[in-house]
Amino acid sequence: xGSIKDRYAIVGVGESERSKNSGTTPLHxxxxxxxxxxxxxxxxxKDIDGFMSYSENDSCTSHQxxxxxxxxxxxxxxxxxxxxxxxxxxADAVGLIETGQLNTVLIYRSMNGRSGVRMGGGGWxxxxxxxxxxxxxxxxxxxxxxxxxxxGLFATRHMHETGLTQEHLGHVCLSFYEHAQRNPxxxxxxxxxxxxxxxxxxxxxYPFKKHDFCLESDEANAIIVTSADRAKDCKSKPVYIMGLSxxxxxxxxxxxxxxxxxxxxxVAPEVYKMADVKPEDINVASxxxxxxxxxxxxxEAYGFAPRGEVGNFVAEGNLRMGGKLPSNTAGxxxxxxxxxxxxxxxEIVRQVRHEYKGSDRQVENCEIxxxxxxxxxxxxxxxxxxx
Amino acid sequence: xxFQKPIPLKTQDNSPxxxxxxxxxxILQKCKSCNEYSHPPGPSCAKCGSTELSWESQGNDxxxxxxxxxxxYRPFLPGFQDDLPLIIAIVELNKLPxxxxxxxxxxxxxxxxxxxxxxxxxxxxxxxxxxxxxWTQV
Numbered sequence: 001x002g003s004i005k006d007r008y009a010i011v012g013v014g015e016s017e018r019s020k021n022s023g024t025t026p027l028h029x030x031x032x033x034x035x036x037x038x039x040x041x042x043x044x045x046k047d048i049d050g051f052m053s054y055s056e057n058d059s060c061t062s063h064q065x066x067x068x069x070x071x072x073x074x075x076x077x078x079x080x081x082x083x084x085x086x087x088x089x090x091a092d093a094v095g096l097i098e099t100g101q102l103n104t105v106l107i108y109r110s111m112n113g114r115s116g117v118r119m120g121g122g123g124w125x126x127x128x129x130x131x132x133x134x135x136x137x138x139x140x141x142x143x144x145x146x147x148x149x150x151x152g153l154f155a156t157r158h159m160h161e162t163g164l165t166q167e168h169l170g171h172v173c174l175s176f177y178e179h180a181q182r183n184p185x186x187x188x189x190x191x192x193x194x195x196x197x198x199x200x201x202x203x204x205x206y207p208f209k210k211h212d213f214c215l216e217s218d219e220a221n222a223i224i225v226t227s228a229d230r231a232k233d234c235k236s237k238p239v240y241i242m243g244l245s246x247x248x249x250x251x252x253x254x255x256x257x258x259x260x261x262x263x264x265x266x267v268a269p270e271v272y273k274m275a276d277v278k279p280e281d282i283n284v285a286s287x288x289x290x291x292x293x294x295x296x297x298x299x300e301a302y303g304f305a306p307r308g309e310v311g312n313f314v315a316e317g318n319l320r321m322g323g324k325l326p327s328n329t330a331g332x333x334x335x336x337x338x339x340x341x342x343x344x345x346x347e348i349v350r351q352v353r354h355e356y357k358g359s360d361r362q363v364e365n366c367e368i369x370x371x372x373x374x375x376x377x378x379x380x381x382x383x384x385x386x387x
Numbered sequence: 388x389x390f391q392k393p394i395p396l397k398t399q400d401n402s403p404x405x406x407x408x409x410x411x412x413x414i415l416q417k418c419k420s421c422n423e424y425s426h427p428p429g430p431s432c433a434k435c436g437s438t439e440l441s442w443e444s445q446g447n448d449x450x451x452x453x454x455x456x457x458x459x460y461r462p463f464l465p466g467f468q469d470d471l472p473l474i475i476a477i478v479e480l481n482k483l484p485x486x487x488x489x490x491x492x493x494x495x496x497x498x499x500x501x502x503x504x505x506x507x508x509x510x511x512x513x514x515x516x517x518x519x520x521x522w523t524q525v
Contacts, residue, residue, distance in 0.1 A: 138426075
């Protein structure tokens with residue numbers, strides 16, 4: 001054992017249909033996504049010996065998925081979690097393969113995120129929330145029940161300290177909406193956004209307008225991870241994992257009383273060190289985008305622009321095609337769809353494979369990509385991938 | 388009319404804080420090992436892990452400054468539909484800037500709120516025996 005750099009690969013990605021009302025169960029969606037990922041990899045369901053998923057109690061179990069793919073795996077695991085869970089489960093899969101316990105692992109996220117359990121809230125029991133959220137009694141009685149509000153407290157302070165403006169938030173939205181116009185499967189395909197429209201849109205929760213919020217969608221995504229050796233037998237072009245930082249945390253953010261640091265600040269140096277690359281070596285990115293500001297804060301954390309210059313970086317168009325760091329090129333969670341980050345993983349894999357070659361959706365000469373996960377200011381993970 | 392919004396849940400770990408609030412007094416948890424304030428209160432110190440905790444009264448003349456804020460134009464929880472726009476702020480205490488408390492800034496226009504704005508703690512009686520610490524502009 002030792003460094004896992006370039007010794008593991010993502011060999012299959014797939015998704016179900018995406019909608020606002022699937023009319024079916026998370027199990028059906030998960031089966032569709034899993035079959036698509038298997039087909040992409042050129043594998044049979046029996047080749048998968050580990051199944052893993054993450055959810056917010058709104059999905060089906062790995063055991064159910066394996067059962068209805070007609071296989072009997074050696075390992076199933078379902079964790080509670082949102083953003084950065086994909087990176088964490090990939091790290092777990094790598095560990096299990098490295099120690100000889102498994103060969104090939106399928107990881108999925110399936111949810112009726114709009115027609116079923118909505119992350120944006122509605123219908124939650126307020127006393128349950130006070131107990132379920134650490135320090136909940138100190139925020140729920142004040143009406144702070146949404147991540148938009150919790151993260152917004154970080155955003156307002158960060159904008160104040162670093163000179164970020166509303167227009168900078170708008171540039172993140174505009175860049176990702178522009179990508180969505182090249183992706184017929186994106187929810188906001190055919191619905192471009194202008195700065196004028198963004199500026200005149202009212203706030204939902206200052207400093208966020210509706211465009212600064214991610215979507216809610218019904219869909220499932222799946223990815224397949226295996227060793228570099230086994231990847232050679234797959235139909236797809238393997239995308240190798242250069243570096244991985246599963247899920248780090250800062251302890252204080254449970255009550256948002258220290259806004260000066262976020263977990264991503266700790267993830268960044270570790271993932272670059274393992275991959276032995278620098279921010280300027282990265283050609284394409286999938287940056288967790290539950291809110292526009294979260295992207296700006298991560299651009300700072302991952303060293304794509306120095307603190308205080310992130311606003312100019314996005315205003316110059318660097319997240320767009322032809323920019324220094326084309327990001328969330330399928331539209332991201334702001335305008336493509338929302339599976340707590342896994343749809344962004346699918347896109348970075350496809351970009352690094354050059355799957356869009358010959359179309360205007362392909363980032364030219366992209367060899368190395370980064371994918372970041374953000375469960376909140378308090379928990380984050382990331383991985384760096386190569387062709 | 389019955390109070391429609393969530394009432395702070397008293398727990399094993401936080402009840403001295405909320406009991407103090409009911410008496411219109413700010414009570415903070417403090418670690419005897421590292422001397423740091425621990426807020427929100429917990430089963431042990433979130434800074435060093437020690438279980439040697441104490442409770443310290445800050446009295447009832449509590450002043451602070453807005454450290455950050457958001458303005459909600461939609462109720463994200465039941466009971467807040469008549470309070471919009473709702474300002475939710477993190478307030479830094481003047482005497483203990485390392486301690487930051489979340490609350491609403493009452494009777495303040497979204498046009499007036501800004502980081503650094505001086506505020507004072509007030510206690511709103513929300514039921515017969517419960518009070519909620521809040522903030523008003525000085």
